[in-house]
Amino acid sequence: MKFAYRDDQLLVRDTIRAFVRSRIVPNADRWNEAGKFPMELLPELAALGLTGLAVPQEYGGAGLDAVTIAMLMEEFGAGDGSIGLTIAAHNSLCIGHLLIAASDEQKERWLPPLARGEYLGCWALTEPASGSDALNAQSRGRRDGDGYVIDGTKQFITNASVAGFAVVMAGAGERKLTAFGVMRGTPGFAAGKPEEKMGLHASDTAPLLLQGCRVPERDRIGRDGEAFDDVKKVLDRGRIGIGALAIGLGRASLEVAIRYAKERTQFGRAIAEFQMIQWKLARARTELDAARLLVHRAAALADAGRPFTDAASKAKLFASQAGTRAADASLQVLGGYGYLRDFPVERHLRDVRLMEIGEGTSEVQRIVIARDLLRAS
Numbered sequence: 001m002k003f004a005y006r007d008d009q010l011l012v013r014d015t016i017r018a019f020v021r022s023r024i025v026p027n028a029d030r031w032n033e034a035g036k037f038p039m040e041l042l043p044e045l046a047a048l049g050l051t052g053l054a055v056p057q058e059y060g061g062a063g064l065d066a067v068t069i070a071m072l073m074e075e076f077g078a079g080d081g082s083i084g085l086t087i088a089a090h091n092s093l094c095i096g097h098l099l100i101a102a103s104d105e106q107k108e109r110w111l112p113p114l115a116r117g118e119y120l121g122c123w124a125l126t127e128p129a130s131g132s133d134a135l136n137a138q139s140r141g142r143r144d145g146d147g148y149v150i151d152g153t154k155q156f157i158t159n160a161s162v163a164g165f166a167v168v169m170a171g172a173g174e175r176k177l178t179a180f181g182v183m184r185g186t187p188g189f190a191a192g193k194p195e196e197k198m199g200l201h202a203s204d205t206a207p208l209l210l211q212g213c214r215v216p217e218r219d220r221i222g223r224d225g226e227a228f229d230d231v232k233k234v235l236d237r238g239r240i241g242i243g244a245l246a247i248g249l250g251r252a253s254l255e256v257a258i259r260y261a262k263e264r265t266q267f268g269r270a271i272a273e274f275q276m277i278q279w280k281l282a283r284a285r286t287e288l289d290a291a292r293l294l295v296h297r298a299a300a301l302a303d304a305g306r307p308f309t310d311a312a313s314k315a316k317l318f319a320s321q322a323g324t325r326a327a328d329a330s331l332q333v334l335g336g337y338g339y340l341r342d343f344p345v346e347r348h349l350r351d352v353r354l355m356e357i358g359e360g361t362s363e364v365q366r367i368v369i370a371r372d373l374l375r376a377s
């Protein structure tokens, strides 16, 4: 896969980098203190095409390729993991599922308002009793007359209480899932109380409660009981974005550590002169660069229409751990000041930790990679 970036990719990245520096970074602490997604930001994200990243232009989106999207997600990670995760759930998961599995008629109905940022989307797979084992869903989408009735609880759903539209996976019995598009306001569809998390405080996470929620047949996405195949494809792409977010978060913390190490003096010299500090900085930078290569390789394979499941899992596994290690090492470089909220590094560390859990834990990524290895050899 080639890694000479096109001029248009670099231009988009630089535009978003400038936006993140001027609009996201200065407000990140305030938004995270407030503990909810800043809805006033949505029109600005939409104006920059960030609410329809991969949506084809015919549906009003930016029509960007996967490598460019990975570059943008890294920039958002470097600005505020919460805003990055909000964009990722809207684009990679909710819209991603529609791009993969929705009919042309559904795409015409649902994609333009999502791409215009009229409202956010969310994607609901996880349940209280089914996380890694998503096929163990206890929810049910039962046929009823000319449609379906959905009952159940979806757990940990990013954007659940701020979204206007949800892609909901409901159990269809015998370890099967059916996907539905559900608009906010549909009777029997409500978000529960937002969760209080370790980090990512400006990203909404809440349960979705479905009680006798009636959905017409035309809002079923894909075939009855066959949604898991689409779910796997959605997660393959989503994992590239999560890896990119982790790189951005690690990069941002490392930038703080490098500046700090040059300024802070102990024993009569800048701590940057100590070899043990240099070792931490060098390792973090090397791992983040390696992670970026893995993430962009997976994205380039996706853009080339080639298989990329195991490449996406390797990228997500390595990048999320490299991001966490970089943030942790950066915090250590700042000593006691790293532990204070005066510097953003403690937020980076709390935020990046989720990337080892969401969209498949590190353990699940290893299962995917090992399965591919054992099948191939």
Ligand SMILES: Cc1cc2nc3c(=O)[nH]c(=O)nc-3n(C[C@H](O)[C@H](O)[C@H](O)COP(=O)(O)OP(=O)(O)OC[C@H]3O[C@@H](n4cnc5c(N)ncnc54)[C@H](O)[C@@H]3O)c2cc1C
Pocket: 089, 093, 123, 124, 125, 126, 130, 131, 132, 133, 155, 156, 157, 158, 159, 197, 200, 205, 354, 357, 358, 359, 360, 361, 362, 363, 364
């Ligand atoms: C902030 C946040 C946002 C999220 N956003 C969304 C969202 O938008 N939509 C959505 O659907 N979900 C979302 N999730 C859910 C997330 O994808 C799950 O938390 C994740 O998949 C793990 O599921 P679980 O938490 O139930 O853990 P479990 O599956 O119960 O796992 C517990 C532990 O057991 C390990 N484990 C499980 N199975 C195996 C195995 N076979 N071998 C070895 N180890 C194993 C896991 O790796 C983990 O360490 C979100 C979660 C969080 C915290």
